[in-house]
Amino acid sequence: MSDWTEGYVTDVGYTFGYYRELNPLHAKIALQDYNVACPEVQTACELGFGQGISINIHAAASKTQWYGTDFIPEQADFARQMAKASGADVHIFNDSFEAFAKRKDLPDFDFIGLHGIWSWISNNNRRIIVNFIKKKLKPGGVLYISYNTLPGWADFVSLRHIMSLYMDDMADPKQNRLEQISGCVDFLDRFLSTNPAFAQANPFVRTRLQRLHKEDAHYLAHEYFNRDWLPMHFTDMTQWLQDTGMDYICSTHYLDHVNQFNISRDQEKLLNSIHPFLFRETVRDFMVNRQFRAEYWVKNTRELNKKEKEKILQTQRYILVEPRSDITLKVPGPAGSLDLDPAQYEPVLDLMADYRPRTLRQMEKELESNSIKFPQLYQAIIVLMGKRCIEPVQDKEDVSQVKQDTDKLNSFLCQQVLAKEDIHALASPMTGGGISLDIIDQIFVEISRQGNDSPQQWVEYAWQQLSSVGRQVIKDGTPLDSEEESLAELHLRAEMFMQKRLPILNVLGIA
Template sequence: MTDWTSGYVADIGYTYGCYDLLNPLRVKLALLKVGVVLPQTGTACELGFGQGVSANVHAAASATQWYGTDFNPAQAGYAQELAACVEDGPQLFDQSFAEFCSRTDLPDFDFIGLHGIWSWISDENRAIIVDFVRRKLKVGGVMYVSYNTQPGFAAMVPMRNLMTQHAAMMSPPGAGVVARVESAMEFANKLIATNPLFSRINPQVTERLKVMKDQDRNYLAHEYFNRDWQPMSFSDMAGWLADAKMDFACSATYSELVHTLNVTPEQRAMLNEIPDTVLRESVYDFMINQMFRRDYWVKGKRRLQPMEYVEQVRELHVVLCEPASIFKPVINGALGEAQLNESIYLPIVDLMADHAVRTLGEIEQSLQSKGITLNQVHEACLLLVSKGAMAVAQSPAATALRRPHTDRLNQRLLRQARGGSEVTMLASPVTGSGVPVARIRQLFISAVIDGKESPQEWAQHAWHLIKSSQQNMSKQDGTPLSDEEQLLELNTQAIEFRDNRLALLRALGIV
């Protein structure tokens, strides 16, 4: 009998994440930073969409027509249920990569995305995907791919292999995946406690196991316990994609586009001496001990003329997507925490504090008197997006067209929030993507939509739904709160929601 899972964990579902990195609209800010001609954004495809939250949110929130596949029928079924909420919604299938990529009824694509797939599949499936990209990605189109990377993960490979060996050989018959993961984790920590020479030479393995201890077991099962798991060097990745005629454009991790955050002056000087892109990126990964790359690749990369750059940067729309009151002018890079230039960032945040959509050209014009240049605005917006404080936005006309679609999808997600906290994103017609909204805040939004006006009413609404689902809120140590304590906590959160979040969510088209 054929193993339809191809060695991938299939008896527990993947997490319900929504990843802005899969939003084609987000590509523009990065590609303009490196001076590359922008792609069109009419058609997009996600290979291995998991629960399909990203594909559905991006399909509802933008005019891009989405397609995709995930081999797991339970995940595909949930994704298709969400897609039914979106008029002309995404076309999502439960086919293997081989089946989906050989379909003859698919359009050519402007954007193909793979998030958390490449490192966890076989070479056979990688070859299928590369061939698909070669045939179906349009000239000028963009591929987004993320993958575990050497050298950062090199030391973890033998430990991971040992853990999967334990899970396969030492678990009792009939043990579920989560139980096997838990047992393998206990085994690995017991081994480390004996102070083996391996962990003394590779102390990062001990640190990685400490991080894993607190991570969701479903996530760990998919991350480390599939049959295939191969952290890959950048040069190997470039070798794979060469057959699809792909050129590396830039990192999709915006903070990596500002080298002062990640490498020392001496390291930058060395990188500048390396003319070959593949070697330069490989050396960069050694400099920062790269563990996970997120990259944009282009089929037929072309350079913008300086005037084209200026014109297109000025046309980009952005919006502040967190309260200006909580903004801190710091950012983390590979070198640690860095202070942002307050004379540039604070005026931009103050200007955008009303959460109105503006173009970078409008920001430039408004701040000319402060001596802030267009290049500074562009880099500041890159890093504000990287921090999660800002998002690339659509035009007001596009936002108005997408609002009915995001409303319908959000109504479905808000109904789901009554019984659980799986999905912590709602679709924004402003950003063309998802906005993080935790379950309690989703319950408050439901109360607002139902016409309830005060924080006390929102708290009562949320408490009723939590009790109806036979759940309880807990303290940080896991101790359940009493009913009185729950109501008090919900009232506190509802007041914070009114004071700091409601206006923002209205501006983003979610309420």
């Protein structure tokens, strides 16, 4: 492998994921939950943007000026194509982190984000990123960072060692990387079938191996087959950032903000008896066997005062983004799913089921006749955001100003969806971020945006599009073989799209 990669897999492109944690509006909402001020984000930066879906969606859907880099040329090219299509204010670079950090043409940033980078790069690159944050993040600015965590990956660290050795010593040099990876996974199968004592002591590695089999090979290449793969404890992360003036604020996952969905009463009691924050947070990670942390940090934190907090309650709007009838009152918990209290959640969901944005104070007023108290309403909104049913909405003027750019980006993405297997999101001017949609819904969006409102024609168009590239219709995770079954499924999907999804996508400014 040549030097510029520093051991990073660069001969296989990454997946086309979208990550809403990189949307500065979500940072604002999560930080206010911890009473911390978020700056108005005028300049933002994404390090290692991969295929560039998130950076382009956020640039098109908001007035924030975005900068970002990724050193795989094909990925940066695709990111530039999206930027050209939307016409948004986004500056895409094809630099290594080292070269990017040395640029003289970058502004200082209100927000720096890196998703899926930290655990997969060398210590040298970690140092470069820390120095970049130190130098380029403005006081009050927000850092979003995610990384693989211990203790959740402890058992896999040793299996990953075997995988690295296999690639160095056993992989067939005549094969391409994806074939070598498949050979490695086959080897692990054979190895575990001999019932090694390692697997007896660490039985969960068998489940991990089953999961590897189901993963996209491009994802596997970037996730496990870089030279560097370093899950770390939260305390190690805090060591890395200790000289930057950054404070850890919170998890970006709203459900992490609520103890009852994560730990038992006894565990909560023990945690409450621990005062040093780092120790408490680490014990909590052990309680949930945390594998992945996604965090917001702030440089020179400032607390919100009462007036600012009230202003957010009066001005920040939220909208329901999932069909009301599809929303269950369940959330994932440590031992299976947990039930939400219908008396707390049903009235909120019913109120929001007209898909009109509302502030928390408006909701409070409209729910006056119910017995819901404000703290319950507030918690319901946090939890429903955690369930991805509700999204924050950006200011009205911003919504209209960015609509043209999101329309252009969405047309481009809809045209790409057949070629790029896993583009799962379109840009919403309303939320300033992405909304998840699978390939079939994206095809329906594309044709309905052309003014066609006949579900019969949507089906014909979708079938013709999918068949032209040999893509099968998937039902409940299973590809359908016959045309008859495929068309029947597409009809069902078109009906559902028209009745449930389209009205929401209209409000979100996507369809």
